[in-house]
Amino acid sequence: MSRTALSTFLTLAIAARFALAQPDPADPTPLVDKTYSYPGGIPYQVDYNTAAIRGPQTGYNICNSTTENQESLCQTSFVNQIDDFCLWAPASPNSTIADTEQSEVAWCTKNGHGTRVIPPGALTGVQYLRTPNYVQIAGYLDQTKLDIAAGDYGGELDPHGADLRGNPLGGLMYSNVYPSSNTDNNTYTQIIDWNSFIGGNIFCIKICDPSSSSSDQTEYCQNIYDELGCSYNMPNNGQNGTFEVCDADNMYPVGIYTSGGQTLTYSQPYTGVVSPPYTATPPASSNCVQYASDALYSATASSSTSAGASPTGTSGSSGSGSSSGTSGTGSGSGSSGAASVGVSAAAGLAGVAFAMAIFA
Template sequence: MSRSALSALLAVAAASVVLAQPDPADPTPLVDKHYAYPSGIPYQVDYNTAAIRGPQVGYNICNSTTENQQSMCQTSFVNHIDDFCLWAPPKPNSTIGDTEQEEVAWCTKPGHGTRLIPSGALTGVQLIKTPNYIQVVGFIDQTQINMAADDYGGELDPHGADLRGNPLGGLMYSNAFPSNGGNNASYQQVIDWTNFMGGSAFCMKICDPAGQNQQGLCQNIYDRLGCEYNAPNNAQNHVFEVCEGDDMSPPGIYTSNGQTMTYYQPAESLGPITTVPYTPVVPASSNCVTYQSAQLYSGQPAGTPVASSTPTAKPTGSTGNGGSGSGTRTGSAGAPSPTTNGASAMGVSTVAGLAGVLFAMAFLS
């Protein structure tokens, strides 16, 4: 499918839920704001105090002076299994639904000017490199990154009902795509990405800026379906691995009786999603390399001891509100189930889906 055809398809899908409307005070969509790293980045990407949702709460110029556990850095990175960031709240015991516009970057590695994910918080991580995207899925003690223990969370993305993104002004960069020429010192801005957080798990997908079908593979209109449909995988708790993989079928696209079909999630106002006409397929993967946590993560601050119920099965997907126009949030990044390769595939749970409805907001993305 061509990018123009896909764009038209996504526009129809978005319109069928909630039509995205740019904020008159800040009408340039976040996905159209391009900045070279690091010299071209402004202090704040979204600074208009007259905007409906207010100005950006953090900043985008981040360095050694901003690297601490109170950092408000909103410039994020996904590079490797030992070097990636997640979006999470700046204040303890928060829910994604209440704070999505102000999330800050929490990273696994020092050097980005951000907060650091505390030692031991990540209990299993799978990174998959495919021809057109990089996907990181895992299990986490989310209380260590300021999320409430019982938050089934939602989706963060560069769109939103006002196209200003969640978080507002959040930027994403990577040095890991082939088009970057293997230059670890050079970062490309990633325009298309999605991050589900909640239910003690997460999934992050970033699409190659020079790849094919970025909008389809990293689109944001299926926020209510979570990681199972947006980032199908074989992540397993207590396992840390890097694999090569095939591209997934774009969310919502499936085959029935030999025909290619498109599913659109219903509007939040119609109630919980009880059935979906297809089951997502976990793409084939190979050349997996397994690591120990201690090999990957060092230099992080110690976590706060808490009694938590870390899932022992697969993570499920936190579903937030739709990216390209949906204004509601449901779902979670919850717990996984066994697959034929002995790992576990992330799937949305009924409990997660019902709990996620509680976090619906007007400008969820």
């Protein structure tokens, strides 16, 4: 399939998917159309309409030293480097993602963002991939340390949702990976297209380059395969116990696969069994550098992580092998709920967390 044909397919698929999504009349502006410069342009709350069906927003977007504690309700998140990123997770212990997707708060690996800090030891393996069009972070974690109930297989968080107001409502994403000035890595740029899965003691999060074409962002940060989890949305070779940064090729867009010499497409059904006819393949990676976890994630509620962790070793390149990783079969909290499709428990992280089937 040509690049033009692929972009056309994805545009039509997303249009069909979101034809079922309806803006809330009380807050009709989609979250992806709400843009704010950092930090001065951010309002206290992005989604503040009390008349909205799923509202109002439970947290806030102006976050600083006064909001930085383990009770923070900050809903402004960041994805920067392997030692500096945030995950969306509940604000109250023993919660499920399905019950709290609209109200998740930011948990970050280091101080300085005005958020909660991911407790030491919560992250047990992380792979950070730099590709031409996006940055992807995937890994293993003890989710109970981020207030997620043990056994919850979680779901997807993204800036869309059934009412286009996002999950969480009003959740903003910023990064210094794509600064407005290439010489200033202190400049934070709003990330419009991103998605994340968490649950089943794994997570994955991807941000697309906001300066790339809209078709590229549609290809790599789409949100129409919310029930396929990390294994298809963000295939990778991450390992539990390993913390590494790699260069990587772009992944093959979700739903596009080859069989018998033909390029075919798979569309996630709105109801019924989700059973993709192919196994996702992680993109080829290279220049992988491994780090010691305690050099990356030593932050606590009162001390900051060192920004310049020293590598402990360099691993070789990895070709685009078959997708493999953690699997599970228990019931999740979402409407689809459980484990990843078609993966083994033998090797790297391919994903468990399915999303709830509300176009999350």
